[in-house]
Amino acid sequence: MSQTITIDPVTRLEGHGKITIHLNDAGEVENANFHVTQVRGFERFSEGRPFYEMPSLMARICGICPVSHLVASAKACEAIMAVRIPHTAAQLRRMLNLAQMVQSHALSFFYLSSPDLLLGMESDPVKRNILGVAAAKPELGRAGIGLRRFGQHIIELLGNKRIHPGWVVPGGVTEPLASAKRDEILAMIPEAHKNLRLALDAYKQIASSFKAEIGVFANFPSNYLGLINDDESIEFTDGALRLIDAKGNTIEDGMTATRFTEAIGEAVEPYSYTKFAYYKPLGYPDGSYRVGPLARLNIVSKMGTPQAEVELAEFKQLAAGPVESSFHYHHARLVEILYGIEKIEEILSDPKILDSHVRATAGVNRLEGAGQAEAPRGTLMHNYKVDENGKILWANLVIATGQNNNAMNRGVLQAAKHYVKDGKFTEGLLNRVEAVVRTFDPCLSCSTHAFGQMPLEVSLVDACGEAVDRVVRG
Amino acid sequence: MSGESDVKTLVIDEQEVSARSGQTILEVARENEIDIPTLCHLDGLSDVGACRLCLVEIKGSNKLLPACVTTVQEGMEISTGTERLRAHRRTILEMLFAERNHICSVCVSNGHCELQTLAQEQGLTHVRLPYRNPELRVDASHERFTIDHNRCILCTRCVRVCAEVEGAHIWDVMGRGIDSIIISDLNQPWGESACTRCGKCVQVCPTGALFDKSKIGSDHPKYPDFLPYLNLMREAK
Numbered sequence: 001m002s003q004t005i006t007i008d009p010v011t012r013l014e015g016h017g018k019i020t021i022h023l024n025d026a027g028e029v030e031n032a033n034f035h036v037t038q039v040r041g042f043e044r045f046s047e048g049r050p051f052y053e054m055p056s057l058m059a060r061i062c063g064i065c066p067v068s069h070l071v072a073s074a075k076a077c078e079a080i081m082a083v084r085i086p087h088t089a090a091q092l093r094r095m096l097n098l099a100q101m102v103q104s105h106a107l108s109f110f111y112l113s114s115p116d117l118l119l120g121m122e123s124d125p126v127k128r129n130i131l132g133v134a135a136a137k138p139e140l141g142r143a144g145i146g147l148r149r150f151g152q153h154i155i156e157l158l159g160n161k162r163i164h165p166g167w168v169v170p171g172g173v174t175e176p177l178a179s180a181k182r183d184e185i186l187a188m189i190p191e192a193h194k195n196l197r198l199a200l201d202a203y204k205q206i207a208s209s210f211k212a213e214i215g216v217f218a219n220f221p222s223n224y225l226g227l228i229n230d231d232e233s234i235e236f237t238d239g240a241l242r243l244i245d246a247k248g249n250t251i252e253d254g255m256t257a258t259r260f261t262e263a264i265g266e267a268v269e270p271y272s273y274t275k276f277a278y279y280k281p282l283g284y285p286d287g288s289y290r291v292g293p294l295a296r297l298n299i300v301s302k303m304g305t306p307q308a309e310v311e312l313a314e315f316k317q318l319a320a321g322p323v324e325s326s327f328h329y330h331h332a333r334l335v336e337i338l339y340g341i342e343k344i345e346e347i348l349s350d351p352k353i354l355d356s357h358v359r360a361t362a363g364v365n366r367l368e369g370a371g372q373a374e375a376p377r378g379t380l381m382h383n384y385k386v387d388e389n390g391k392i393l394w395a396n397l398v399i400a401t402g403q404n405n406n407a408m409n410r411g412v413l414q415a416a417k418h419y420v421k422d423g424k425f426t427e428g429l430l431n432r433v434e435a436v437v438r439t440f441d442p443c444l445s446c447s448t449h450a451f452g453q454m455p456l457e458v459s460l461v462d463a464c465g466e467a468v469d470r471v472v473r474g
Numbered sequence: 475m476s477g478e479s480d481v482k483t484l485v486i487d488e489q490e491v492s493a494r495s496g497q498t499i500l501e502v503a504r505e506n507e508i509d510i511p512t513l514c515h516l517d518g519l520s521d522v523g524a525c526r527l528c529l530v531e532i533k534g535s536n537k538l539l540p541a542c543v544t545t546v547q548e549g550m551e552i553s554t555g556t557e558r559l560r561a562h563r564r565t566i567l568e569m570l571f572a573e574r575n576h577i578c579s580v581c582v583s584n585g586h587c588e589l590q591t592l593a594q595e596q597g598l599t600h601v602r603l604p605y606r607n608p609e610l611r612v613d614a615s616h617e618r619f620t621i622d623h624n625r626c627i628l629c630t631r632c633v634r635v636c637a638e639v640e641g642a643h644i645w646d647v648m649g650r651g652i653d654s655i656i657i658s659d660l661n662q663p664w665g666e667s668a669c670t671r672c673g674k675c676v677q678v679c680p681t682g683a684l685f686d687k688s689k690i691g692s693d694h695p696k697y698p699d700f701l702p703y704l705n706l707m708r709e710a711k
Contacts, residue, residue, distance in 0.1 A: 048611075391614050
């Protein structure tokens with residue numbers, strides 16, 4: 001008899017999702033899906049708001065990476081204003097975005113994934129969490145908390161708030177950096193390096209024991225998309241996008257946010273509130289691609305900071321072309337944290353970083369604008385249309401998780417086929433299927449959309465658990 | 475009138491105070507550092523007693539009276555902070571929050587809002603009334619400013635400052651009761667009105683209903699303290 005295994009909720013993720021694994025009569029895995037189960041509706045309820053409120057409004061989508069939304073949204077607003085922001089403002093925002101990348105990556109690696117990596121996929125589920133890690137490997141637990149605090153504290157110093165700082169506005173930032181704050185950030189750098197080195201060394205030691213997982217954790221050729229600078233180095237805030245194919249050849253380079261809106265389409269599947277982004281010239285699903293740490297390191301040829309450069313070279317040794325297994329997202333994440341720490345120090349040594357000119361002002365000069373940035377988990381694009389008074393008529397957000405959606409689903413199927421045999425499975429095996437999704441560090445709360453009339457099912461269940469009525473709309 | 479009869483003596487919160495004839499309870503209380511919460515009142519503007527937050531109890535009267543428009547009488551015994559008054563004030567604030575769409579977290583005035591501050595001071599932890607969630611317009615037609623009716627509490631400070639201080643009187647109130655809404659000119663878009671672009675209405679607005687387009691983010695404090703000085707200098711001429 002055919003059977004469906006449901007993992008609901010998928011744990012240690014940001015947001016709400018579930019996995020269903022469909023077995024055929026022979027007990028073999030026929031299909032598997034990763035479902036994002038809740039809708040948010042930000043694009044709709046921003047309609048009618050003044051465009052310059054968008055950064056703070058959109059940042060409320062998420063408490064993990066509000067800064068990415070602030071930056072992408074402010075850039076979309078600046079496209080509407082048709083202004084170039086002051087150099088110092090751009091550098092300060094770059095630092096803010098890097099600080100958020102560091103704290104978010106630390107959250108993903110230490111809090112969400114390190115229980116699987118350090119304690120083992122089969123370890124006792126009761127202890128397979130950050131507290132278990134802190135008990136078994138206290139120095140690594142402390143390093144994770146330390147790196148998270150490093151990023152969060154920089155955000156607080158710059159924006160006066162750890163979460164949802166109101167500092168990033170269309171045209172720049174609201175106040176310049178004080179020299180005391182610069183010195184405070186610089187003083188935190190050595191400890192951040194120490195914590196990261198601890199984690200990177202620990203990861204490299206254990207990575208070889210996960211050969212089986214590396215083999216089936218979304219390990220397939222795909223396209224990759226991410227921001228890159230003119231000098232081929234990694235970029236999170238400015239620069240332009242590059243899309244490469246499975247062999248590492250450039251499909252399209254120098255993509256601006258406006259070009260992104262033309263070239264990237266979003267497909268809809270009935271089982272998920274998250275859309276499936278794809279590169280239109282290649283069609284759906286062939287034009288699907290991956291974003292995030294793995295994609296970024298696959299795209300760039302250099303990091304631009306000395307220690308991260310060495311680590312990138314080592315990372316590139318994992319494969320002849322692009323690194324394909326999503327398991328390596330973990331490794332890429334740590335390399336990016338290292339880059340973030342180094343780059344923040346570099347930005348702080350910019351002689352103009354304390355300059356007081358940090359904001360450009362303008363009204364509505366264009367009726368449409370798009371902005372893009374790298375969120376910790378991948379490329380993020382905001383696109384707005386406004387009326388002549390600057391009120392939002394239409395908004396579209398393309399979120400990293402939507403761009404990884406196809407790969408996550410394929411990865412879940414690949415792992416399910418490997419781990420579920422003859423309809424038999426254990427908790428540890430199903431945890432591996434969940435862990436595939438965790439490698440992508442998806443942020444589900446950002447990524448949901450309602451498309452047309454979504455099917456809605458309401459079941460009335462009596463006290464014994466028997467369904468007494470069921471209504472389906474859609 | 476002789477100077478003698480101009481002085482009134484009264485008791486506010488068990489404190490004996492003296493006042494000049496014609497002063498309001500609010501003025502006398504504040505002179506004696508007795509705090510009475512207000513929202514529609516602003517030094518430098520006429521008082522209308524609209525928000526009812528300054529209601530006080532007066533011995534011998536069953537009615538609660540607004541301190542901003544009630545003048546002192548000889549021998550009055552006034553209470554400003556009884557439990558009954560506090561309960562009323564909290565309810566008034568809850569009604570203000572429930573009436574329109576006040577989302578502090580994404581408001582331009584978050585952290586600088588008089589309504590938000592009052593709610594915190596009065597210990598408002600939740601709203602017991604159902605939110606009305608009305609669909610209200612945002613008028614962004616003005617070159618420099620925006621009015622968002624979602625955040626308006628109809629205190630009419632903008633109407634008064636424009637009429638009494640700037641002398642332009644472009645703001646007014648249209649409709650009655652729950653349908654009341656602030657309009658510019660005869661319900662024309664603000665950008666097409668006779669507005670002098672002085673910005674006084676923005677500075678006196680206690681919430682984020684009126685705001686400066688160039689000051690979005692965490693940097694939109696308002697400075698309504700200029701009004702008494704402005705009035706003083708004009709009278710001195």
